Amino acid sequence: MTVLDVNNLSVAFHTESGRLEALKQVSFSVPANRSVGVVGESGCGKSTLINAILGLLADNGEITSGEIIFEGNKDLARLDPTAMRGLRGLRIATVFQDPMGALNPVLSVGRQMRDIQYRSGLSKRDKDARSVAMLRKVRIPDPESRLTQFPHEFSGGMKQRIAIAMALMMEPALLIADEPTTALDATLEVATIELLKDLQRDIGCSVLFISHHLGVIAELCDEMIVMYAGEVVESGTTREIFNDARHPYTQKLLACDPARLSQRVARLPTIAGTLPDLRHRPSGCVFQPRCDRADAQCLTVPPAALIAGSHIARCWHADIPLERVRA
Amino acid sequence: MSSDDLLRVSDLRVSFRVGGLSARLAGRATEIEAVSGVSFTLQRGSTFALVGESGSGKTTLARTLNGLQPVRAGKILFEGQELQGLSNAALKLVRRRMPMMFQDPVGSLSPRLSVRSLLSEPFVIHGLSDRDLNAEVTRLLALVGLPRDFADRYPHQLSGGQARRVGVARAIALDPVLVVADEPTAGLDVSVQGEVLNLLNDLRDRMGLSMLIITHNLHVVRQIADRMAVMYLGRFVEQGETEAIFRAPHHPYTAALLSANPEPDPDRVHQRITLPADVPSLLARPSGCEFHTRCPQAQARCAVDVPVPATVGNSRLTCHFPLNT
Numbered sequence: 001m002t003v004l005d006v007n008n009l010s011v012a013f014h015t016e017s018g019r020l021e022a023l024k025q026v027s028f029s030v031p032a033n034r035s036v037g038v039v040g041e042s043g044c045g046k047s048t049l050i051n052a053i054l055g056l057l058a059d060n061g062e063i064t065s066g067e068i069i070f071e072g073n074k075d076l077a078r079l080d081p082t083a084m085r086g087l088r089g090l091r092i093a094t095v096f097q098d099p100m101g102a103l104n105p106v107l108s109v110g111r112q113m114r115d116i117q118y119r120s121g122l123s124k125r126d127k128d129a130r131s132v133a134m135l136r137k138v139r140i141p142d143p144e145s146r147l148t149q150f151p152h153e154f155s156g157g158m159k160q161r162i163a164i165a166m167a168l169m170m171e172p173a174l175l176i177a178d179e180p181t182t183a184l185d186a187t188l189e190v191a192t193i194e195l196l197k198d199l200q201r202d203i204g205c206s207v208l209f210i211s212h213h214l215g216v217i218a219e220l221c222d223e224m225i226v227m228y229a230g231e232v233v234e235s236g237t238t239r240e241i242f243n244d245a246r247h248p249y250t251q252k253l254l255a256c257d258p259a260r261l262s263q264r265v266a267r268l269p270t271i272a273g274t275l276p277d278l279r280h281r282p283s284g285c286v287f288q289p290r291c292d293r294a295d296a297q298c299l300t301v302p303p304a305a306l307i308a309g310s311h312i313a314r315c316w317h318a319d320i321p322l323e324r325v326r327a
Numbered sequence: 328m329s330s331d332d333l334l335r336v337s338d339l340r341v342s343f344r345v346g347g348l349s350a351r352l353a354g355r356a357t358e359i360e361a362v363s364g365v366s367f368t369l370q371r372g373s374t375f376a377l378v379g380e381s382g383s384g385k386t387t388l389a390r391t392l393n394g395l396q397p398v399r400a401g402k403i404l405f406e407g408q409e410l411q412g413l414s415n416a417a418l419k420l421v422r423r424r425m426p427m428m429f430q431d432p433v434g435s436l437s438p439r440l441s442v443r444s445l446l447s448e449p450f451v452i453h454g455l456s457d458r459d460l461n462a463e464v465t466r467l468l469a470l471v472g473l474p475r476d477f478a479d480r481y482p483h484q485l486s487g488g489q490a491r492r493v494g495v496a497r498a499i500a501l502d503p504v505l506v507v508a509d510e511p512t513a514g515l516d517v518s519v520q521g522e523v524l525n526l527l528n529d530l531r532d533r534m535g536l537s538m539l540i541i542t543h544n545l546h547v548v549r550q551i552a553d554r555m556a557v558m559y560l561g562r563f564v565e566q567g568e569t570e571a572i573f574r575a576p577h578h579p580y581t582a583a584l585l586s587a588n589p590e591p592d593p594d595r596v597h598q599r600i601t602l603p604a605d606v607p608s609l610l611a612r613p614s615g616c617e618f619h620t621r622c623p624q625a626q627a628r629c630a631v632d633v634p635v636p637a638t639v640g641n642s643r644l645t646c647h648f649p650l651n652t
Contacts, residue, residue: 041516042487155605156381185380185543186587187602193589194601212516215589238593256517258546259591264570267528268521268550274486 001072003174003206004030004053009066009077011045011052011230018279022048023230024286026066030174035200035207037221037238039214039253043275045230046210050178052077053208054094055084071173090119093167097179099159103151109162110147116166134165137202138195157188161195171203178210193220214257218242223310226250229276229286236311245322246305246313249287254322285315293317332404333505333537334369334392334425339401341384341391345610359609361387363561364401369505369554374531374538376548376569378584379558380606385541386430388558389507392539393427394418406504423453426498428508432491432515436482442468442493443478449500467496471526488519492526499530505537512547524551545588549573557581560609560617567642575651578644579624616647624648 011023023045030036040046051057053068053076068076070092076084088094096102104112113131114124122130128147135143138161151159160180167175177196181189193216200207211217217224218238225235226247234247245251254260255269273290276282282289284299291298297316305318341362351357361384369375377385390396392403394410403410405421413421426449429435436445446467447460464478471492482490491511498506511527512520528551530536540552548555549569556566557580565578576582583600590597602621607613613620619629626648634645639652 041518157605186545186584186589187380190587190589190599191601213589214517214591218591218593219589242591242593253517254591256521257591258517258521258550259588261546261550264550268524270521270525271518 001032002029002069003032003071004208005067005069005072006049006053007067007069009049009052009068010064011048011057012062012064013058014060014062015279020278021064021230021281022061022278023052024281026227026230026232028225028232028235030206030208031223032173032206033200033204034223035197035209035221037217037224038208038210038227039212039217039224040227041212041253041275043229044227046212046227047178048230049227050094050176050208050210053176054088054092055079055081089116089172090170091172092174092176093170093172094176094178095160095163095167095180097182099156099163099183100151102163103159105151108148108150109154113147113162113166113169116169120170130169131165134169135162137199138162138165140165157184157192160184160188160192164192164196164199168199168203168205172205174206174208175200176208176210179212180209181216182211182213189216190219196220214242214254215259226253229281230278231286231314233287233315234311234313236307236309240308240311243322244307244311246307246311246318246320247287247315248291248293248317250313251322287315293320331370332368333371333406334539335402335404336368336392337366337402337404339365339388339391339403340399341387341396342399360399361561361609362391365558365561365563367556367563367566369537369539371504372531372535372537373553374540374551376540376542376552376555377558378542378545378548378555380543380584382606382609383558384561385558386509387561389427389509389539389541393422393425393507395427419453423449423501424503425505425507426501426503428494428498428506428511430510430513432487432494433482433485435494436490438482440481441478442473442480442482442485445482445493446478446496446500449497453501455501463500467500470499470530471496486519487515488522491515491519491523495523495526495530499534499536502534503536505539507539507541509541510543511540512542512544520547527551545585557584560607560612562617562645563643564618564646565642565644567640567644571641575640577639577642577649577651578618578646579622579648579650580618582650583623616645618646624650 007027009023009026013020013022038046063077070076114127117127132143181192209221221238224238224241225232228249234250245254252271285302288294288298302314302316304312304314306312339362342358342360345359346357379385398411443464446464450456450458465475468475473492512523552569555569556563559580565581576585583602586600600623615631616629616634619625629647634647636643636645639649
């Protein structure tokens with residue numbers, strides 16, 4: 001069963017300088033009990049994708065086509081705001097990048113954790129008991145006494161764990177995690193990834209994990225999609241993509257990651273050129289202006305080439321495998 | 328001090344007052360030592376990296392070198408000159424030789440100034456406005472690889488990587504000898520991160536610059552720094568040559584940091600050293616070796632005896648039971 005099915009989703013923003021197509025024909029699905037990673041650099045449409053799923057697009061944004069099917073029967077692209085509000089926090093929960101911004105600084109942590117259970121119908125005492133249990137699960141020491149404390153009394157890593165505890169409190173079907181470890185130190189980052197893995201197993205939810213950090217995706221996700229300029233350029237299992245990336249953008253992205261270099265190099269690899277202006281998308285393949293494999297064929301939109309199993313790359317030249325960076 | 332030593336820091340201490348009058352009257356600790364007895368030497372033309380978790384004192388140390396934070400004890404010798412007790416006018420000259428690049432590429436540029444004004448500012452501040460500023464701006468833009476017409480843009484019209492290049496241009500405007508860069512690539516995409524690091528490496532080679540880089544990204548350290556120091560609770564727990572430390576870390580904390588890097592390889596079997604709990608508070612430093620509360624190798628002695636800095640291989644470290652010896 002799939003929890004989330006996004007089909008041909010396109011989103012446009014109306015700006016003073018013209019119409020901007022932020023997402024174009026995005027399709028992917030999140031199976032039950034699985035983690036799907038979305039990777040891409042700034043401006044690739046990761047945040048727009050989350051906002052479209054959560055029904056939080058800015059006023060000048062509009063879903064121009066496609067559907068977002070949640071739990072098989074609700075199209076989030078067309079759901080009315082009241083019904084959408086009924087899903088957020090209960091069936092779809094979110095953890096954002098900045099843990100301080102996610103917590104209200106003037107309310108105690110206990111109060112905020114109680115508030116988020118407003119639909120549970122439990123008594124105050126039972127709600128607090130659940131909060132304590134949840135804080136214990138995210139490894140906050142001495143949770144009973146910490147309920148009365150305020151966000152500033154916790155460290156950055158603890159605040160992010162509290163945000164995760166709150167998101168998973170109502171046992172949602174889908175957790176959307178938007179760069180939840182980016183603001184954390186490496187030691188906390190790996191601890192948070194481990195925690196998310198454990199909790200996902202316990203609660204049995206699906207995770208849509210957004211990150212620009214390839215290492216984090218490799219450690220946490222079963223499947224992944226690679227986005228560039230608002231399009232899905234490659235998708236498949238994490239193993240398929242890390243071991244056998246076929247889209248030139250994915251290959252370059254992997255090559256750029258200094259974590260894949262086991263020794264010092266004279267020049268770090270980079271991706272030449274810049275993102276295209278989304279008001280005037282390049283014709284044909286969206287990566288073609290920056291691609292060294294581009295030829296005349298690339299001026300027409302490439303088909304989704306099936307590599308193997310579920311592994312798909314949108315490229316005319318998807319037959320050239322990744323040169324192993326690690327010798 | 329050998330003639331190759333550009334910067335020499337000995338037993339540097341920086342402290343902050345915490346709590347108000349009530350805390351002082353109640354006799355509670357009122358000072359924390361954010362940098363606690365740090366010593367190192369930076370040689371001309373080399374790059375030194377400071378790594379450590381948030382709150383370990385990296386930024387405080389860098390700000391102190393730049394005279395932005397008063398020294399409590401210890402000595403900073405820069406180009407043979409003692410920095411403590413210098414007048415503001417004299418410090419200004421030091422900052423011309425040792426500019427600082429702050430965190431957050433866009434946030435460290437004034438949103439109301441054009442790139443032209445941002446790049447002219449160092450000349451104006453240091454009384455060099457008689458130079459041909461337009462020519463200087465063009466020269467600097469070319470040095471950091473930005474097109475000339477960027478001079479008329481404002482920070483909000485720049486991407487993170489472009490803003491960082493402007494920050495680099497500001498730092499190198501007055502031909503410095505040492506650039507202090509606080510998290511120069513944090514928040515940048517991997518492809519852009521590579522560009523910025525390549526640029527810094529280029530400038531170092533071309534201008535004979537030395538650099539002090541602060542970062543929590545260990546992969547960056549390996550690509551740019553000749554020597555590195557690992558900070559924990561305001562102290563250096565290990566310092567030495569970058570390659571040697573990456574190959575065989577001696578301090579358990581360094582080993583844990585190195586193993587904590589998320590690896591972009593789903594098939595890799597991790598032999599990860601997980602550190603328990605959070606960093607202790609500077610208000611209540613642990614006894615003995617301050618890392619013993621989180622150290623996987625800790626033994627009874629570590630909670631009692633303070634380890635003395637020792638040389639192991641090519642590294643200086645403070646640990647009773649060093650690894651890889």
